[in-house]
Amino acid sequence: MMSYDALLTYLRTTEALGQVAGRLGWDQETVMPEGAADQRAEEIAALEEVIHARRTAPAFADLLAGANPVDDVQRAMVARAQRGFDRSSRIPAELAAEAARVNAISQHRWIAARKAGDLAGFLPTLQQVVALQVAQAQALADGGDAYDALLDGYEPGMSAARLTAIFSALRPGLVDLRAAIAEKPPAPHLNGHFDEAQQMALSQELALAFGYDLSRGRIDKAVHPFSSGSGADVRITTRTDAADPFNCFYSTIHEVGHATYEQNIRADFALTPLGEGVSMGVHESQSRIYENQLARSPAFAGWLFGQMRDMFGDFGISDAGTFARAVNRVAPGFIRTEADEVHYNLHIMMRFDLERALIAGDLAVADLEEAWNTRFAADFGLTVPNPVMGVLQDVHWPAGLFGYFPTYALGNIYAGCLHQALRADLPDLDDALAAGNPAPALDWLRGKVQQHGGLYAPADLITRAAGFAPTEAPLLAYLQQKFGALYGI
Amino acid sequence: MMSYDALLTYLRTTEALGQVAGRLGWDQETVMPEGAADQRAEEIAALEEVIHARRTAPAFADLLAGANPVDDVQRAMVARAQRGFDRSSRIPAELAAEAARVNAISQHRWIAARKAGDLAGFLPTLQQVVALQVAQAQALADGGDAYDALLDGYEPGMSAARLTAIFSALRPGLVDLRAAIAEKPPAPHLNGHFDEAQQMALSQELALAFGYDLSRGRIDKAVHPFSSGSGADVRITTRTDAADPFNCFYSTIHEVGHATYEQNIRADFALTPLGEGVSMGVHESQSRIYENQLARSPAFAGWLFGQMRDMFGDFGISDAGTFARAVNRVAPGFIRTEADEVHYNLHIMMRFDLERALIAGDLAVADLEEAWNTRFAADFGLTVPNPVMGVLQDVHWPAGLFGYFPTYALGNIYAGCLHQALRADLPDLDDALAAGNPAPALDWLRGKVQQHGGLYAPADLITRAAGFAPTEAPLLAYLQQKFGALYGI
Numbered sequence: 022m023m024s025y026d027a028l029l030t031y032l033r034t035t036e037a038l039g040q041v042a043g044r045l046g047w048d049q050e051t052v053m054p055e056g057a058a059d060q061r062a063e064e065i066a067a068l069e070e071v072i073h074a075r076r077t078a079p080a081f082a083d084l085l086a087g088a089n090p091v092d093d094v095q096r097a098m099v100a101r102a103q104r105g106f107d108r109s110s111r112i113p114a115e116l117a118a119e120a121a122r123v124n125a126i127s128q129h130r131w132i133a134a135r136k137a138g139d140l141a142g143f144l145p146t147l148q149q150v151v152a153l154q155v156a157q158a159q160a161l162a163d164g165g166d167a168y169d170a171l172l173d174g175y176e177p178g179m180s181a182a183r184l185t186a187i188f189s190a191l192r193p194g195l196v197d198l199r200a201a202i203a204e205k206p207p208a209p210h211l212n213g214h215f216d217e218a219q220q221m222a223l224s225q226e227l228a229l230a231f232g233y234d235l236s237r238g239r240i241d242k243a244v245h246p247f248s249s250g251s252g253a254d255v256r257i258t259t260r261t262d263a264a265d266p267f268n269c270f271y272s273t274i275h276e277v278g279h280a281t282y283e284q285n286i287r288a289d290f291a292l293t294p295l296g297e298g299v300s301m302g303v304h305e306s307q308s309r310i311y312e313n314q315l316a317r318s319p320a321f322a323g324w325l326f327g328q329m330r331d332m333f334g335d336f337g338i339s340d341a342g343t344f345a346r347a348v349n350r351v352a353p354g355f356i357r358t359e360a361d362e363v364h365y366n367l368h369i370m371m372r373f374d375l376e377r378a379l380i381a382g383d384l385a386v387a388d389l390e391e392a393w394n395t396r397f398a399a400d401f402g403l404t405v406p407n408p409v410m411g412v413l414q415d416v417h418w419p420a421g422l423f424g425y426f427p428t429y430a431l432g433n434i435y436a437g438c439l440h441q442a443l444r445a446d447l448p449d450l451d452d453a454l455a456a457g458n459p460a461p462a463l464d465w466l467r468g469k470v471q472q473h474g475g476l477y478a479p480a481d482l483i484t485r486a487a488g489f490a491p492t493e494a495p496l497l498a499y500l501q502q503k504f505g506a507l508y509g510i
Numbered sequence: 511m512m513s514y515d516a517l518l519t520y521l522r523t524t525e526a527l528g529q530v531a532g533r534l535g536w537d538q539e540t541v542m543p544e545g546a547a548d549q550r551a552e553e554i555a556a557l558e559e560v561i562h563a564r565r566t567a568p569a570f571a572d573l574l575a576g577a578n579p580v581d582d583v584q585r586a587m588v589a590r591a592q593r594g595f596d597r598s599s600r601i602p603a604e605l606a607a608e609a610a611r612v613n614a615i616s617q618h619r620w621i622a623a624r625k626a627g628d629l630a631g632f633l634p635t636l637q638q639v640v641a642l643q644v645a646q647a648q649a650l651a652d653g654g655d656a657y658d659a660l661l662d663g664y665e666p667g668m669s670a671a672r673l674t675a676i677f678s679a680l681r682p683g684l685v686d687l688r689a690a691i692a693e694k695p696p697a698p699h700l701n702g703h704f705d706e707a708q709q710m711a712l713s714q715e716l717a718l719a720f721g722y723d724l725s726r727g728r729i730d731k732a733v734h735p736f737s738s739g740s741g742a743d744v745r746i747t748t749r750t751d752a753a754d755p756f757n758c759f760y761s762t763i764h765e766v767g768h769a770t771y772e773q774n775i776r777a778d779f780a781l782t783p784l785g786e787g788v789s790m791g792v793h794e795s796q797s798r799i800y801e802n803q804l805a806r807s808p809a810f811a812g813w814l815f816g817q818m819r820d821m822f823g824d825f826g827i828s829d830a831g832t833f834a835r836a837v838n839r840v841a842p843g844f845i846r847t848e849a850d851e852v853h854y855n856l857h858i859m860m861r862f863d864l865e866r867a868l869i870a871g872d873l874a875v876a877d878l879e880e881a882w883n884t885r886f887a888a889d890f891g892l893t894v895p896n897p898v899m900g901v902l903q904d905v906h907w908p909a910g911l912f913g914y915f916p917t918y919a920l921g922n923i924y925a926g927c928l929h930q931a932l933r934a935d936l937p938d939l940d941d942a943l944a945a946g947n948p949a950p951a952l953d954w955l956r957g958k959v960q961q962h963g964g965l966y967a968p969a970d971l972i973t974r975a976a977g978f979a980p981t982e983a984p985l986l987a988y989l990q991q992k993f994g995a996l997y998g999i
Contacts, residue, residue, distance in 0.1 A: 037556035040549070041530060048533060052541070056726040057743035060529070063781060067526035071560050237545040254546035292552060 025095055028084040029293065032102055035075045036292045040250060042068050047249045047256050051241045062125055069121060076109040094295070097476050101294040108174065112160045120153040124421035131419035140390055140408035147419060148386040151379055154423045158380060168380045171424030175301040176431060178478050181377060184427050187434060188370045191493040198501055198510075199351065199363050205508045208346035212337035217261040217269075219332055224259055224273040226328075231277045231311055232463045233257070234284050246272040248279035248308075252291040255283045266329070267348065271312050278311030279304055285467045286474035295475040301425060303479050305432020306439060307466065313362055313433075314440040314499065315462055319345040319507070320454035328457070346507050353401045355410040362433075362500060364401075369430040371396050372415075376423050435483050437496025439470065442487040514584055517573040518782065521591055524564045525781045529740060531557050536738045536745050540730045551614055558610060565598040583784070586965050590783040597663065601649050609642040613910035620908035629879055629897035636908060637875040640868055643912045647869060657869045660913030664790040665920060667967050670866060673916050676923060677859050680982040687990055687999075688840070688852050694997045697835035701826035706750040706758075708821055713748055713762040715817075720766045720800055721952045722746070723773050735761040737768035737797075741780040744772045755818070756837065760801050767800030768793055774956045775963035784964040790914060792968050794921020795928060796955065802851055802922075803929040803988065804951055808834040808996070809943035817946070835996050842890045844899040851922075851989060853890075858919040860885050861904075865912050924972050926985025928959065931976040 045065055053061060075081065085103050090096040109117075127146045134143035154171065161170035169180050225240060233240075238250075243258035250256055257276035261269045282298050290296035298304040315321060319342075326344040329336070338344050351361045357368040375392060378384035384392055393412040394405045405411035417425050443465045444450060453461050469486035476482075483491045504510065534554055542550060564570060574592050579585040598606075616635045623632035647656035650663075658669050714729060722729075727739075732747035739745055746765035750758045771787050779785035787793040804810060808831075815833040818825070827833050840850045846857040864881060867873035873881055882901040883894045894900035906914050932954045933939060942950050958975035965971075972980045993999065 033552070034556040034559060037549075037553045038560065041534065041553050041557055044537060044553075045530065045533065048537065052728065054724070054726050054728055054743055054745075056723070060526075060742040060780065063522065064526045064530050064533075067523040068530055070523060071527065234545070235543070237543050239541065239543055253549040254543055256543075291549065 024084070024087045024089050025091070025099075028088045028099070028102070031075075031081060031084050032098075032294060033292045035072060036294065036296065038068065038072050038075070040252070040254070040292070042072065043249045043251075044254070047258075050243045050245070050247065051258060058129075066118075066121065066125075070118070073109060073114065073117060076105060077114070081106060082110075094476065098293060098295055101475050104177070105294060108161060111163065112157050116153070116156055116160065120157055120421060123149050123153055124419075127419045127421070128416065131413070131416065135409055135413050138407055138409050138413075140413055143413070143419075144386055144389075147389075150419065150421050151386055151423075154421055155380055155382070158423075168377050168424060171380065172427065173424075175425050175428050176479060177300055178480060179300075179302070179427075179431070181373075184373065184431070187493050188366075188373065188427075188430065191366060191430075191434070191497060192370060194497040194501065195363060195367060198504060199353075199367075201510045202351045202363065202504060202508050205510070207352065208350040208507075209338060209343060210350070211264075211266070211347060213333060213335070214263050215266040215333050215336070217263055220261045220266050220269045221259075223266075223328060223332060224269050227270055227316075228257070228273055228277045230457060231274055231316070231459055232281045232285075232467075233277045234281075237284055238280060240273070246276050248276045248283070251283045251286070251297040252288075255280045266333070270325070271316065274316045275308045275312040278308030281311075281463070281467075282307040282471045285471035287472050290474045290476075297474060299473075299475045299477065299482060300479040301428035302431035302435055303470070303482060305429055306435035306483070307432075307471065309432050310436040310440055310462075310466070311459075314436060315454065315459045317348050317362070318451070318454055318503075320451040321457070321459065322348045323455055324457040349504065349507055351504065351508075353403055355397075355401075355403065355405060356414055363504060366430045366433055367400055369426055371400055372417075372426040373430075376418065376426060379418075380423055434493050434496050435479075435491055437493070437499050438483055438487040438489070438491045439466065440499060441495040442489075443469075513573070513576045513578050514580070514588075517577045517588070517591070520564075520570060520573050521587075521783060522781045524561060525783065525785065527557065527561050527564070529743070529781070531561065532738045532740075533743070536747075539732045539734070539736065540747060547618075555607075555610065555614075559607070562598060562603065562606060565594055566603070570595060571599075583965065587782060587784055590964050593666070594783060597650060600652065601646050605642070605645055605649065609646055609910060612638050612642055613908075616908045616910070617905065620902070620905065624898055624902050627896055627898050627902075629902055632902070632908075633875055633878075636878075639908065639910050640875055640912075643910055644869055644871070647912075657866050657913060660869065661916065662913075664914050664917050665968060666789055667969060668789075668791070668916075668920070670862075673862065673920070676982050677855075677862065677916075677919065680855060680919075680923070680986060681859060683986040683990065684852060684856060687993060688842075688856075690999045691840045691852065691993060691997050694999070696841065697839040697996075698827060698832060699839070700753075700755070700836060702822060702824070703752050704755040704822050704825070706752055709750045709755050709758045710748075712755075712817060712821055713758050716759055716805075717746070717762055717766045719946060720763055720805070720948055721770045721774075721956075722766045723770075726773055727769060729762070735765050737765045737772070740772045740775070740786040741777075744769045755822070759814070760805065763805045764797045764801040767797030770800075770952070770956075771796040771960045774960035776961050779963045779965075786963060788962075788964045788966065788971060789968040790917035791920035791924055792959070792971060794918055795924035795972070796921075796960065798921050799925040799929055799951075799955070800948075803925060804943065804948045806837050806851070807940070807943055807992075809940040810946070810948065811837045812944055813946040838993065838996055840993065840997075842892055844886075844890075844892065844894060845903055852993060855919045855922055856889055858915055860889055861906075861915040862919075865907065865915060868907075869912055923982050923985050924968075924980055926982070926988050927972055927976040927978070927980045928955065929988060930984035931978075932958075 042065065049061055085099065085106060088099045090099045127150050130143055130146050134140065155167065158167035158170045166181065172179055172181060228240060237253045238255045238257065241258050242260055244260065246259050248255065248257045257280050259269055259273040259276065282304060286296055322345040323341040326341045338347060349361065351363050353364060354360060360368050375384065375389065379386065390408060390412050397403065397405050397411065443462055446465060447461050450461055453459065470482060473482060477485060480491060531554065538550055574588065574595060577588045579588045616639050619632055619635050623629065643660065644656065647659045650659035655670065661668055661670060717729060726742045727744045727746065730747050731749055733749065735748050737744065737746045746769050748758055748762040748765065771793060775785055811834040812830040815830045827836060838850065840852050842853060843849060849857055864873065868875065879897060879901050886892065886894050886900065932951055935954060936950050939950055942948065959971060962971060966974060969980060
């Protein structure tokens with residue numbers, strides 16, 4: 022076998038096992054019997070052990086060294102595979118296994134702690150998680166910055182210094198915009214009971230309109246909406262709330278953004294390291310541009326208003342303009358996942374600062390709640406009433422996902438860049454959106470971003486697609502324009 | 511680590527991966543998007559490659575050699591693991607991979623061939639499958655009997671010679687019983703439209719009555735009913751037909767027999783080689799005794815009659831005796847899976863003879879259809895109208911499962927033995943069955959058979975449970991008694 026082909030064969034097996042692990046995750050969240058949890062943990066650990074062994078095997082190192090790539094795709098493939106080998110190899114197997122074990126236990130305890138509202142009982146576990154994250158970060162950083170080493174796992178090439186600069190430039194504009202909106206009358210809520218089966222029916226229509234290929238995917242209900250899998254098997258989940266159909270519709274569209282990114286990657290990249298989204302930030306850029314810049318646009322909201330009137334009858338809103346404000350309601354709140362576009366990035370900036378301090382050792386886990394609540398009061402003007410509304414709300418830290426949060430904001434920032442560029446290329450896009458048809462924008466994103474999978478580094482990919490290096494400016498301009506118009510600022 | 515513990519740790523990882531493979535199979539048959547088939551094949555191949563490597567690894571051989579078992583459980587564990595190592599190691603990895611690849615392709619082509627009724631186009635593929643089975647059988651047999659080597663993979667310790675003796679003893683009684691029944695008026699069919707959602711509701715009730723633990727399992731609809739998984743995650747599927755509710759109810763109870771066997775194995779055997787049913791024959795004995803000796807007993811049928819009358823109203827049968835005959839309708843037919851208790855084993859005997867001839871090289875694949883049809887006319891007095899009703903009906907040969915068929919008949923024979931013994935121990939069982947309560951029989955089976963998992967060899971297990979070595983006589987006596995009474999013979 023040619024040396025490159027031999028590497029590819031090895032990689033395909035490893036990636037196929039990675040897909041299997043993803044499927045187990047889907048199964049666990051959607052269909053697994055409740056009594057199977059402990060056995061499943063052991064099954065996942067066995068699979069992860071095998072995958073980790075393949076990712077750090079001397080035979081793999083030999084294949085990488087002898088690959089001799091001859092074109093850009095082959096070079097990108099080898100580079101991405103080498104990167105995976107390097108990162109996996111730097112962490113001692115015992116440390117990786119211990120961290121996986123503790124993170125799994127911690128997630129379970131977090132669920133119980135959230136149910137009981139008991140932060141104090143959970144802190145010792147979180148302390149263990151943080152300590153193991155620090156140990157892994159130091160092993161990865163090899164003398165460099167520990168937090169950057171974690172961040173690099175989710176957003177290759179990004180650094181805390183660069184994020185700090187971007188966030189510092191973004192924050193004042195967000196704060197000013199929020200203040201201006203706060204002076205205006207608040208947007209209305211929907212009023213009514215929205216049949217959940219009908220919500221699921223409309224959410225499937227929305228998924229199809231946003232390009233989701235159901236022959237290579239499926240939609241199920243789960244407690245948390247998510248997308249999983251790559252290539253020919255990319256599944257999403259959503260949820261319904263009889264009082265709040267937007268939760269279902271916009272969760273679905275968000276997950277379709279993730280899922281179509283995976284579905285639209287070049288078929289010849291399937292089951293290779295290039296066959297999945299290149300970074301968490303770019304992934305989030307797709308889900309957010311689908312959800313926000315496209316589906317929450319006044320044009321598309323106008324179409325959705327008609328659909329919802331037809332399906333649900335009267336729900337207390339009589340015109341499309343008011344409906345668009347309801348879709349884009351701005352209000353401070355405690356929960357990140359429920360935050361509007363203006364507040365969302367402020368939640369992320371706070372988490373970014375706190376988790377850097379935790380990893381640097383500048384903030385003790387014991388002091389985290391006080392730090393969180395103090396910062397929250399300063400940033401949002403609200404007093405956190407209990408830890409469930411505060412530091413216990415997100416699974417990320419309990420699951421050992423440090424360095425992940427900022428990629429959400431980065432996704433918004435990338436989405437802002439892509440949106441500016443695609444609007445310039447598609448001057449009539451609002452006409453299509455007003456007819457419930459986002460296809461022109463989807464085609465643009467597929468061609469410029471999605472099809473490439475892991476071929477280009479994240480910032481390079483956005484630069485190629487948008488025509489300029491990513492900055493926060495387009496996102497801010499978009500928010501000011503959109504919310505200025507909606508709220509008469 | 512103690513040497514035995516080190517072996518057990520290794521085995522647990524391998525068995526956990528085996529459970530993952532089983533889950534992929536479940537997923538494929540129930541929820542997988544249709545467009546994911548090719549990718550799934552690659553995922554399964556990757557997992558099987560990893561599992562096969564673990565089952566034949568020199569490190570595994572070392573662990574086996576150094577295990578030093580100190581009690582009966584440890585000795586059984588090591589022996590069963592050693593058996594797995596020996597069988598896996600005898601087949602060259604390239605041959606195993608090639609057979610797996612061809613079997614997968616063959617299954618796909620068989621589905622298409624069945625749809626098109628095209629046997630001729632499928633025969634070259636089947637020829638490949640048979641050739642690879644022969645090659646594997648010879649590698650396994652190492653000079654011994656090739657067919658026995660395949661059979662041993664499904665029923666450890668069994669031989670074609672022993673089966674031939676059992677089947678020869680069983681056949682005349684079945685043929686005589688069939689002839690006697692044929693002289694009597696035929697049993698009626700049900701007449702009506704049976705709501706499929708209500709069928710699913712009653713089938714879940716039946717599953718629970720037969721001891722299925724839904725906290726460690728789930729019931730879904732699929733084209734083919736099956737049970738999959740071991741330990742804490744054992745799932746079953748069933749199907750519905752608006753005209754034939756028995757199909758749903760008895761398929762469900764059959765699969766619950768398989769599933770509860772897995773669920774009732776001692777918890778300390780979970781994720782070890784002893785933590786699953788000991789053989790296909792013993793597995794089938796559980797599904798068949800649940801379905802036939804218990805759920806098709808006149809006593810239980812009487813209870814089911816009342817349930818169905820309450821649920822579905824009138825369906826053209828006015829008394830419990832007639833209903834019991836409908837449940838136990840005897841008629842020759844082309845399809846094995848639809849066969850009654852009297853005809854079923856005759857289907858198996860025919861397949862057993864044909865597949866032995868194929869493996870021995872005494873029957874060419876090109877001559878298989880003629881051999882099938884000639885034998886079928888002789889055994890059943892019916893002319894096979896097309897290959898879909900004949901040689902194309904079962905997945906087993908297209909999937910490379912040679913040596914599997916006789917375990918179905920063996921399951922019936924074991925069930926006959928167990929049933930005779932449990933009736934002797936539970937003289938009032940019919941009173942419980944007439945109240946819809948099979949629990950006394952289930953408890954007996956759990957204690958005598960199911961809890962032991964792979965601890966005892968199949969024949970040894972049945973001998974311990976029944977109190978005598980397995981023979982065909984109890985099955986025949988049971989059939990003669992039951993059908994004699996039902997048909998007034």
